[in-house]
Amino acid sequence: xxxxxxxxxxxxxxxxxxxxxxxxxxxxxxxxxxxxxxxxxxxxxxxxxxxxxxxxxxxxxxxxxxxxxxxxxxxxxxxxxxxxxxxxxxxxxxxxxxxxxxxxxxxxxxxxxxxxxxxxxxxxxxxxxxxxxxxxxxxxxxxxxxxxxxxxxxxxxxxxxxxxxxxxxxxxxx
Amino acid sequence: xxxxxxxxxxxxxxxxxxxxxxxxxxxxxxxxxxxxxxxxxxxxxxxxxxxxxxxxxxxxxxxxxxxxxxxxxxxxxxxxxxxxxxxxxxxxxxxxxxxxxxxxxxxxxxxxxxxxxxxxxxxxxxxxxxxxxxxxxxxxxxxxxxxxxxxxxxxxxxxxxxxxxxxxxxxxxxxxxxxxxxxxxxxxxxxxxxxxxxxxxxxxxxxxxxxxxxxxxxxxxxxxxxxxxxxxxxxxxxxxxxxxxxxxxxxxxxxxxxxxxxxxxxxxxxxxxxxxxxxxxxxxxx
Ligand SMILES: Cc1cc2nc3c(=O)[nH]c(=O)nc-3n(C[C@H](O)[C@H](O)[C@H](O)COP(=O)(O)OP(=O)(O)OC[C@H]3O[C@@H](n4cnc5c(N)ncnc54)[C@H](O)[C@@H]3O)c2cc1C
Ligand code: FES
Ligand code: FES
Numbered sequence: 001x002x003x004x005x006x007x008x009x010x011x012x013x014x015x016x017x018x019x020x021x022x023x024x025x026x027x028x029x030x031x032x033x034x035x036x037x038x039x040x041x042x043x044x045x046x047x048x049x050x051x052x053x054x055x056x057x058x059x060x061x062x063x064x065x066x067x068x069x070x071x072x073x074x075x076x077x078x079x080x081x082x083x084x085x086x087x088x089x090x091x092x093x094x095x096x097x098x099x100x101x102x103x104x105x106x107x108x109x110x111x112x113x114x115x116x117x118x119x120x121x122x123x124x125x126x127x128x129x130x131x132x133x134x135x136x137x138x139x140x141x142x143x144x145x146x147x148x149x150x151x152x153x154x155x156x157x158x159x160x161x162x163x164x165x166x167x168x169x170x171x172x173x174x
Numbered sequence: 175x176x177x178x179x180x181x182x183x184x185x186x187x188x189x190x191x192x193x194x195x196x197x198x199x200x201x202x203x204x205x206x207x208x209x210x211x212x213x214x215x216x217x218x219x220x221x222x223x224x225x226x227x228x229x230x231x232x233x234x235x236x237x238x239x240x241x242x243x244x245x246x247x248x249x250x251x252x253x254x255x256x257x258x259x260x261x262x263x264x265x266x267x268x269x270x271x272x273x274x275x276x277x278x279x280x281x282x283x284x285x286x287x288x289x290x291x292x293x294x295x296x297x298x299x300x301x302x303x304x305x306x307x308x309x310x311x312x313x314x315x316x317x318x319x320x321x322x323x324x325x326x327x328x329x330x331x332x333x334x335x336x337x338x339x340x341x342x343x344x345x346x347x348x349x350x351x352x353x354x355x356x357x358x359x360x361x362x363x364x365x366x367x368x369x370x371x372x373x374x375x376x377x378x379x380x381x382x383x384x385x386x387x388x389x390x391x392x393x394x395x396x397x398x399x400x401x402x403x404x405x406x407x408x409x410x411x412x413x414x415x416x417x418x419x420x421x422x423x424x425x426x427x428x429x430x431x432x433x434x435x436x437x438x439x440x441x442x443x444x445x446x447x448x449x450x451x452x453x454x455x456x457x458x459x460x
Contacts, residue, residue, distance in 0.1 A: 008198060008223050012179035033182035033225070036212070055175055056213045057280060069253075069282040075212045076283070079182045080205070080227055123279065144365035145277025 018082040022047070023091025031078040038062045040078035041088060049089035049118050053147070060119040060146030064088050070126040089118035098125055100166065104159040112150035119146050124160045133168045136161060177215035184227040188234075188313050191226050191340060196315055198224040200337045205229075206249060206288035209280050234287065234342055237261060243309075243345045248287025252276070252299075255286065264348045267306060267373050270357040271298040277365045287341040293326075293333045293396070296367040298359070300327060301397035305373040305389035308346045314339035327396040352379040354459045356452040359392075360444050368392045369436055370444045374452055376407075383410050393430045393445055400427035403449070412457030420453060421446045 015030035022045060029044040036055070041047045041064070051061035055074040062073045065087040092098050098121050104110070111117045120143065127134055127142040134142070139160050140153070148156065181198075185191035195202045202224040205211050214220045228234060234249040237260050244264045255261050255272035262269045268286075275281060275289070275298050289299040290310060303310070303323040310321045314336060321334045328334060335341070349355070359371030370393055376386040386407050390398045403423045410416040430441035 008181045011181040012223065016182070032179065034177045034179055034215075055216060057209060060277070060279070063279055070279045071283050072209075072279055075208055075280075077182065077208070077212070077225075079184075080208070080229070082184075126278065141273075141364055142278055144363070145279060 016079050018078050020081060020083070021085045023087055023094070033077060033079050035078050036074050037064070037076045037078050037081050037086070038073035041073060041086075047088050047090055049093075051115055051118060053115070058145070058147070059116070060123065060143075061116055063119040063122040063146075065092070065122065065126075070122050089121065092122070092125065101125065101128075101159070101163050104163050105156070108155045108159045108162070110151060110155040110159040116146060116148040116150075120148070120156055124163070127160070128164055128167060131164075133164050134160075139164075175216040175218075177212075178218060178221040180215075180222055181224045182227065183224060184230055186230055188231055188340065188342065191228050191231060192313065192315055192338060194224065194226045195338045198222075202226055202338075204291075204340060206291075207251065207284040209276070209284040210288065210292050210294070228340065229285075239264070239348070240345070243347050246286055246344045246346060248285060248291075248341045248343055250286045252281035252284045252286070252289070253278070256281070265306065265346045266349055267302055267355040267357055267375055268299070268346070270355065271302050271373060274298050274357075274359055274361075274368070274371070286344060290326075290344060291333065291335060291341050293331055295330065295394060295396050296392045297397075298368075298371060298373075298391060301371065301389045301391035302357075302373045303344060303346075304397050304399050305375045305387045306346045307375075307387060308344050310334075310341055311343045311345060312339050313342050318342075320345070324399070330395040350377070353377050354456050356456045358448060358452055360448055370441055370448055372445070372448050372452055374456060376456060381411050383407050383412070388449070390428065390445060393428050393441055395431065398428060400424060402427045407453075412453055417450055417453045417457070421450050424449060 017030055019028045031040050038050055038052045041050050050064055050073055053059040053061035057072050057075045063070050064073045067085050101121055101124055123146055136157055139157050183194045201222055203222040205225045205227050235247045237246050237250055237258050252272055252275045255268050289297050293300050308323045310326050312319050315338050326334045355375050357373045359368035361368045371391045374388045377384045386404050388400050388404055403420045406420045406423045424446055428445055430438040432438055
């Protein structure tokens with residue numbers, strides 16, 4: 001058989017160089033093929049705003065934007081994202097796009113421990129970019145993959161609802 | 175939890191993907207959306223030596239009309255099933271099923287081809303390919319072929335795909351003016367896998383059923399067409415007594431496996447309720 005076959009296992013352990021544009025900045029780092037994107041963001045790039053909970057796609061704590069769409073960073077290997085644009089909660093916060101959602105979450109106690117909050121915000125942002133004024137059912141539906149162990153969701157739905165109404169009136173929530 | 179170490183190869187063409195898979199002695203997995211494969215690797219239910227990333231192969235992309243059918247590229251994402259106008263117009267059953275597949279962020283990455291290849295009996299799309307009489311187009315080491323959905327799903331997670339074979343696209347006959355469709359599922363929680371789900375495609379010129387395909391999921395080892403039920407409905411105008419008869423025929427078609435969570439009798443009952451609702455809706459569209 002070819003050399004490709006024999007070297008497969010060595011290659012499996014060997015670090016691979018990946019490049020992304022993270023929060024608008026070009027970055028490069030070395031990862032193993034089995035390192036997930038959330039591992040890479042937290043451990044290599046020290047962007048710890050993206051949380052790792054279940055690491056199975058069930059809790060939503062690890063959501064980031066990949067080429068503009070919300071995805072689970074625990075369900076993609078960093079090597080797969082090579083060449084992609086990634087926006088994490090840090091970048092979206094600094095850029096101000098989430099400022100009204102963050103203020104409203106704060107005002108309404110839509111978070112307690114905050115573990116789920118980055119994922120909630122990224123999902124809420126995606127929902128509001130798709131549907132101008134979602135009903136409460138639609139908001140709950142969109143959050144169905146985001147677990148919160150503290151709030152009982154009511155305040156989170158209130159906050160997103162208020163921001164949706166404010167944004168579609170072109171103002172800020174009160 | 176972490177996957178066992180593996181090598182990674184990003185294929186640019188189908189031939190490259192097939193070749194890499196073969197060189198790993200078939201101890202390889204194709205990765206598309208990864209929304210089922212990554213959790214399986216994390217749990218070490220699978221531990222291949224090589225992952226072949228197929229998401230950069232252009233030929234696997236795109237939705238377009240080809241004669242009397244819609245060609246849906248394997249890499250078409252679940253979210254595109256909702257946003258793509260051609261799907262809404264020519265494969266409305268898939269459009270109707272899509273919001274029930276997982277959660278929004280998973281729909282942003284999961285692919286139609288991945289869902290069909292995995293053939294999870296609890297999944298919406300594999301069952302809908304049966305209702306739609308779709309054809310699965312496959313590329314493999316020994317060439318290209320097409321397999322009818324009716325012949326594709328063989329047993330639990332077992333399909334007509336041979337080792338190293340790849341789904342390139344799924345071909346769905348175009349939805350016609352004299353056709354009607356209905357889809358729904360019963361789940362404990364929105365976004366959860368269904369306790370039982372069903373999709374129907376019926377041809378009913380003038381309101382009388384000439385042809386009907388009914389496919390259930392989450393009721394057995396594979397997505398399941400209920401041919402006995404279909405037969406009772408041919409010629410019907412979906413009158414109440416015909417719907418009751420169809421519900422009765424379900425017992426002969428479905429044999430849900432025993433599970434601790436949901437006893438077979440309960441699943442069968444839920445299937446009857448769901449079938450009644452869907453046929454009722456189909457009749458209202460008359
Ligand atoms: C929390 C959660 C909830 C979910 N809920 C649902 C749900 O309600 N309904 C549902 O249907 N699904 C659900 N899923 C699964 C999800 O929809 C997946 O996207 C889908 O099942 C697999 O598609 P994929 O593209 O991600 O495939 P992958 O995970 O990349 O691959 C799955 C399998 O198919 C093979 N494969 C992929 N593409 C091809 C191809 N073109 N040719 C040959 N083989 C291929 C892979 O080798 C692998 O064995 C859920 C997943 C998660 C994490
Ligand atoms: S850590 Fe990714 S979904 Fe839970
Ligand atoms: S605020 Fe603690 S998990 Fe949501």
